[in-house]
Amino acid sequence: MCIYCGEEKGTETISNPNWDKMTSWLVCKDCKETIKYQQQHSIAQSMGNEELASESINKLDEIAKKTKKPIMVAEIKKTGKGYETSSIEFTGER
Numbered sequence: 001m002c003i004y005c006g007e008e009k010g011t012e013t014i015s016n017p018n019w020d021k022m023t024s025w026l027v028c029k030d031c032k033e034t035i036k037y038q039q040q041h042s043i044a045q046s047m048g049n050e051e052l053a054s055e056s057i058n059k060l061d062e063i064a065k066k067t068k069k070p071i072m073v074a075e076i077k078k079t080g081k082g083y084e085t086s087s088i089e090f091t092g093e094r
Contacts, residue, residue, distance in 0.1 A: 004031040030067050041073050057088065064090035
């Protein structure tokens with residue numbers, strides 16, 4: 001089973017997305033793609049690259065619509081006044 005969604009057969013081996021290079025995950029094809037764009041979104045947000053973040057959001061929305069499974073991205077930023085959080089949920093609905 002896919003270690004990420006637990007719903008599909010895991011057919012793809014990827015490096016642990018939490019950047020633990022000593023382990024790998026067996027995931028389905030859709031989750032491999034989802035993880036790629038979730039990571040891309042996080043990196044784009046931390047770099048302030050809104051174009052890349054927007055591309056990631058569009059790709060995640062496409063995946064959610066294709067698979068009809070919910071996907072989420074979340075962000076926690078440290079600011080001068082504490083922490084700021086935001087999240088986007090893609091429901092997979094057309």
